[in-house]
Amino acid sequence: MPRILDGAAIAAAIKQEVAEEVKRLGAQGIRPGLAAVLVGHVPASEIYVRSKVQTCAELGLYSDLITPEDTITTEEMLELVMGLNDRDDVDGILIQLPLPKQVDAKALLDQVDPAKDVDGFHPVNAGRLLAGRPALAPCTPAGVIEILKRSEIPIAGAHAVVLGRSDIVGKPVAMLLLHQNATVTICHSKTRDLPAVTREADILVAAIGRAGFVTPEMVKPGATVIDVGINRIATREEFERFFKGDAKREAAFEKRGSTLVGDVHPQAYAMAGAYTPVPGGVGPLTIVMLMANTVRAAKMRRGL
Numbered sequence: 176m177p178r179i180l181d182g183a184a185i186a187a188a189i190k191q192e193v194a195e196e197v198k199r200l201g202a203q204g205i206r207p208g209l210a211a212v213l214v215g216h217v218p219a220s221e222i223y224v225r226s227k228v229q230t231c232a233e234l235g236l237y238s239d240l241i242t243p244e245d246t247i248t249t250e251e252m253l254e255l256v257m258g259l260n261d262r263d264d265v266d267g268i269l270i271q272l273p274l275p276k277q278v279d280a281k282a283l284l285d286q287v288d289p290a291k292d293v294d295g296f297h298p299v300n301a302g303r304l305l306a307g308r309p310a311l312a313p314c315t316p317a318g319v320i321e322i323l324k325r326s327e328i329p330i331a332g333a334h335a336v337v338l339g340r341s342d343i344v345g346k347p348v349a350m351l352l353l354h355q356n357a358t359v360t361i362c363h364s365k366t367r368d369l370p371a372v373t374r375e376a377d378i379l380v381a382a383i384g385r386a387g388f389v390t391p392e393m394v395k396p397g398a399t400v401i402d403v404g405i406n407r408i409a410t411r412e413e414f415e416r417f418f419k420g421d422a423k424r425e426a427a428f429e430k431r432g433s434t435l436v437g438d439v440h441p442q443a444y445a446m447a448g449a450y451t452p453v454p455g456g457v458g459p460l461t462i463v464m465l466m467a468n469t470v471r472a473a474k475m476r477r478g479l
C-alpha cells in the first residue's frame with residue numbers, strides 16, 4: 176500500500192510554528208500584516224481570500240481585505256498597490272487572480288514591492304529564486320518542498336520530473352527541487368513521449384490542470400507522486416471514470432453534486448510508494464505558506 180502524504184497534518188504543524196513566530200514578533204512590538212485585494216465577485220476567489228483572511232486571524236497576523244468593484248481600471252489598481260507598498264502596517268500584498276479583463280495583471284504584479292510580494296510572482300523574486308538567493312518563493316511550490324522534506328522523502332540525487340511549466344507552479348517547483356539537489360526534468364504540452372519521461376521519475380510532480388491525466392503506466396513503481404492539480408468534476412460519467420466503486424467519494428459526490436480530482440488518476444496512486452491525495456495533499460499547504468511568507472517578509476523588511 177502506498178503511503179499517503181497528509182498535507183493537512185503538515186500544514187497544521189507549520190501553522191503552529193508560524194503562530195509561535197508571530198507571538199515572538201509580537202513581544203518585540205511587531206505584528207505581521209497581509210493586505211488582500213479581491214476584485215469583483217468571482218465565487219472561487221471569494222472563498223480563497225476569505226480563507227486566507229481567516230487564517231491570518233487564527234495565527235495572529237493582521238489583515239486588511241480590500242474589495243474594489245470589477246469595473247476598476249489598471250490605473251486605479253496601480254494606485255491602490257502603490258498605496259499598499261507605502262503602508263508600514265502591510266508586510267505582504269496579495270492580489271487574488273484572476274483579475275477582470277480590463278486590468279493589466281502583469282503590469283500590476285510588477286508594481287508590487289518585491290519585499291512585500293508574498294505570492295513570489297514578481298520578476299525580482301523569480302530571478303532571486305533562479306539565482307539561489309534569499310527570495311519570497313511562490314506558496315504552492317514552497318509547500319511541495321515542505322511536504323517532501325517533512326515526510327523525509329530524499330530529494331538530493333533523486334530524479335524529479337515536473338509536469339507543467341507555469342510561472343506559478345511548474346517553473347518555481349523545478350527550481351526549488353534543483354536547489355535541493357534533485358536532477359530535474361521539466362515537461363510540458365510539447366514534450367515527446369511523455370510517459371517514457373514520467374516513468375523515469377523518483378519524484379513526479381503533476382501540475383497541468385487536466386483531471387486524472389497521469390495514468391498508472393506513467394508512474395515508476397514506488398515513486399513519490401505529488402499531485403498539485405485541483406480539478407472539479409460534476410458529471411456522473413467523469414465520476415465513474417475516476418472513482419467507480421469508491422463508496423465514500425460517491426456519498427460526497429451525491430451530497431455536493433461535484434468532487435475534486437487531481438492531475439493524477441486515482442488508479443495511478445496505487446503505483447506510487449507515496450502520494451499526496453486530492454483534496455488534502457498540496458492544497459492545505461498553499462495558504463499556510465502564504466502566512467509563512469508574510470512573517471518572513473515582515474522580518475526581512477526590518478532586517479531581522
Ligand code: NDP
Pocket residue numbers: 315338339340341342343344345362363364365369382383384385403404405406438457458461
Ligand atoms: P497552467 O494552466 O498555468 O499551466 C499548465 C501547464 O501544464 C503548462 O505548462 C502546460 O504546457 C502543461 N500542460 C497542459 N496540458 C498538458 C499535456 N496534455 N501534456 C503535458 N503538459 C501539459 O496551470 P497552473 O500551473 O496554474 O496549475 C496547474 C494545476 O495546479 C491546476 O490544476 C491548478 O488548479 C493547480 N493548482 C493548485 C494549487 C494548490 O494550491 N494546490 C495552486 C495553483 C495551481 P504548455 O506550457 O506547453 O502549455
